[in-house]
Amino acid sequence: MLRRHVRSLLAFVMLASLTVLGGVVTAGTAHADGCYTWNRTLSQGSSGxxxxxxxxxVAGYPGYGSVLAIDGQFGAATxxxxxxxxxxxxxxxxxxAGSQTYTKLYALQDDDCTPVHFTYAEMNRCNSDWSGGAVSAATAKSNALQQMWKLEALRHALGDRALTTSSGFRSTSCNNAVGGAAGSNHLYGRAIDLTGTPSxxxxxxxxxxxxxxxILGPGYPDHNDHAHLGTQNSRFWSASSCGI
Structure with missing residues (x-):
């Protein structure tokens, strides 16, 4: 937590210094981040x-019912x-996306690129090397990172209340052990189960x-004791007790 505060303070000081000196602050130049640093302003039409x-x-901000494509093309949806x-x-x-946006993103991410309120460890309680699922270990871990950023957006929208994860990536053996569906998105690192509060x-x-x-929750078979969130090719929402 101290590291995050120091990092944010440094970003503020560097940005203020450039302003005082009359420099033009372009995207990413105000701060070098331990995870990833943007070096240009990005707008519709950019790519890379x-x-x-x-x-x-920003995958957690696509709008109601939508999923943002992670394709390196800055279109209208992005x-x-x-x-x-x-x-x-x-x-x-x-x-x-300019310096103001990037400064906020830098404050929201740790040096391993995970959002500050979630970790790879809590997204994978099965086996630490991310192997044994339906995709390569690298792909499973990459998918899990995207889910964490969506969770960060969800957490913020729920009033910055803590979210408690119970299950993320699963190898085939782990999935079988808990009675998971044969084609479960957990096998791809694309799903997470939440318990505790909020409701x-x-x-x-x-x-x-x-x-x-x-999205699966109360009213869907075997989901009265948790909320299941994932990403797949087509929409499937079912939580009848919640009116979904």
Missing amino acids: EDVRQLQIR KAAVTRFQQAYGLSADGV FCEIAKEARNHGFNE
Whole structure:
């Protein structure tokens, strides 16, 4: 936590210094981050790895029922997601990713690129090397990172209340041991189960706005004791006790 505060303070001091000196602050120049540093302003029409990295971090802001493509192409959907992210954190909401947006993203991420409130460890209680699932270990871990950023958006929308994860990536053996479905998104690192508070219905309802198109909760068989959030090719929401 101290590291995050120091990092944010340094970013503020560097940005203030550039302003005093009359320098032009362009995207990413105000701060070098331990995870990833953007070095240009990004807007609709931009493309590249820096766009893809941005998309991962705003994937939790695609709008109701939508999923943002992580493709490195800054189109209308990415602009809308950036705008919603900016609005969520009280920034100037123009859909253009510049120094103000990046400074907020730097404050929200740890040096391993995970959002500050979630970790790889809690997304994988099965086996630490991410192997044995339906995809390569690297793909499973990459998928899990995207889910964590969506969870960060969900957490913020729920009033920055802590979310308790109970199950994330599973190898085939782990999935079989808990009676998971044969084609479960847990096998791909694309699903997470939540317990505790907020209520499962609160989670399920709000998750519809944050890039999850697989939402299962109370009223769906074997899901009265947790909320299941995932990402897949087509939408499947079912939590009848919550009106979903």
